[in-house]
Amino acid sequence: MKFKLTAIATAVGILTMGSALAAEVDLEKLQADVDKLNAKAVEWEEWKAPKTLVHLAGYADVGYTDKQGEPGSFKVGTFSPIFHYQFSDIVMMEAELEFTIDETGKSEAGIDYFTVDYFISDYVALIGGKFLSPIGQFRQNLHPSWINRMASAPVGFGHDQAAPNAEIGLMFRGGFPVGGRNTMSYAAYIGNGPTFEADGGEIEGIETPGLNRDGDGGKVGGGRLGFYIPGIKLDLGASYATGKASVRTIDNTGAISYDKGRDYTVYGADLTWRISTFRLLGEYVSQEYGAQASSAAPDSGKWTAWYAQASYQFAPSKWEAVLRYGEYDTPHDGQDRNQSAVGVNYLFASNVVAKLDYEFNENPNPGFDAENRVLVQFAYGF
Template sequence: MNSACLRPRRFSPASRFAPIALLAALVAASGAWAQSADTAALERRLEQSVRMIEALTGRIEQLEKQLAAVQGAKAASAPATGTAAAPAPAPTPSERDATAARLAEVEKTVGQLTASSGRDLRDTGLPLHGFADVGLHASRNPPPGTRNGFAIGSLDFYLTPELGGNVKTLVELNFGIADNGETEVDLERAQIGYIFSDQLTLWLGRFHSPFGYWNMAFHHGAQIQTSILRPRMLDFEDDGGILPVHTTGVWGTGSLRLAQGRLVYHLYAGNGTRIANGALDPNPGGDDNGNKVVGFGLGYRFAGGLDGLAIGVNGLRQTAVAYDATDSPLSRTRLGLLGGYAVYDNGGWELIGEFYRFRNVDLSGGSGTHGSWTGYAQVAHSFMERWVPYYRFEKASLDQTDNYFLAQANGRSYSRHVLGMRYNADPRAALKFELNRSNDAGIGRAVDEFRLQYAVSF
């Protein structure tokens, strides 16, 4: 290496730290984007990275001051020649090597922090990420039509085109296998947003309804979530879910950093949900009857000693119309939903709990108001950074005289125990084993299932 490369140069601290300051700004911006894309765990890692980068920046400044002090002391002790002071002696080879080693270590650490954020901050053009999974399913006492054996799960493409400036986009395209063996393609998310500030990002398009925790943190990529199955009440609409987990409309979200954490809010409105063929349809191609959904979410993510803890409340209201096979209206129900969640994800622990309360009003008959509820609790803990055993209990008590649930194939009361083990074969690959027992009010007997899944991200 040319020794001139190690010779101290005179420049301002601002120019010295400009690359690192820029990196910090990019990491912070990436954190805001992750929040808009609803990846709470990634946002927490990014915030920690920003704090570490700031500390490293201060360390670099301290090292340079120490080096300058050493040079100044040597210059002061050097004898004068004539009337001019003698030039400061160059640092010794050992001093140069020590300083270079420290700076190289800092640069290496910054690079690792950037990599740990889960994406390359220099991505441009059309970044493409994806998820895929395959598995095995076996069951005892299954309902009619259940298929056992090996199966392809889904192939999910996650695109985040970089348009520059404050414009953000997110597109998620999912390929799955239907019960008849045919390949189905669903445009799960297609949203375009504009970031005004940390306090406001506005999205327009089809997005995951911003309520609760699971629906925001775990999307269609199976590798992301700890378990194989989602909680049944939060299944996607085409998988028999009973909640409108997708919305096509407008969504405003933002956050406010406080001394002990971050306050996050969501406000959204969009096309109302219809019920056809026993399943929810979020009307992504246009509203069929003008009934709109409006909803809100408010959460708080703690920092400091409670880092990893998040709590929140949410609610929505809409009028849902159920249709028969000839597309004629059967019933109209005003859906009212309030929910809350609490999550702790730190130190190898994952504790998640959600609860939803329904207050639905029959608008097409005389049955009045109906109350129902559903919820779940999940606990997981990682061992040796690879093994993650987990358990989840789910329960739903749904009023079977409520037209909203009566029109849905899975709108029945149930309980389910889920016990599983996840093995992280690689940071991007997970092998999962899962046993569950479900008691469905419509089946009248317990159904036992064994599932195996191998899921990857790329």
């Protein structure tokens, strides 16, 4: 009996010791797991708010265009990567490149904008470099192909037409509350201004690519003031800029010269309004320059354009219908356009869209024609 009790006591002792050892081992494993998780949590927090950030965004589109009187062609529209480098909430460097392919298959690269943005306070940022013109809305905010609900820009809002594209200079920009959730936004800039392209004693167009040299020495300054009412999703804007610009001439040797600066003014108004999936856009812009008797192209001139666009998504389906009308008036009868366009879109996602458009183009001046076009486009914003 005594032997039996001793054996049982020994067995219990061994088992108890084994359990304690097992518990110790489990605790060690648990502690290791917790340490690992803590390390991961710290890593995840780092992803939330690092000091220095690098990000690649942008957009691209491909498509097909069939213009009256020309063979239909597949197209690469643009590949536009946007680089963001940001240090804390103080400074951001932004650069949008633009890669295109011309009719001969030659690739071209350009810089749409390149700026260093210094966030001075909650209400103002100082921007230096090449920036998209703050005049109006289409060129600075609505032109990317994944945002633009049609496959083309409205007439007069393309490169070097009535709406200025870009500027090199300095700009203050920001927004502030004006009661409730309503806000005012502003942009005030000074820059090198545009140049005029002359041919045969006439100015053929106003070039606004963002010039890296101010040929005439006269600066252009102005900006845009916007008022946004979020309760009814209505955004209204007015833009104005003025200054000096001149005709650029390139002689047979390739030497570049500039006329004396002449008066230059641009002004415009814009509107965006949205109710659920219905969206209405409208914009007017006018660029004009004064006469100068000593110039290679002495006469004054005015380029104006406006458009209105309505779109409606048949939610919850992904189909969307679009209508647009626009007019473009220049000093040259051959360049003038009136355009009606109708389109249907399929929205794969908010940033991925397929478009099918038909443009009715006409030149309102007697003796001039304009060709209609069918456009197909697939656009992706990333």
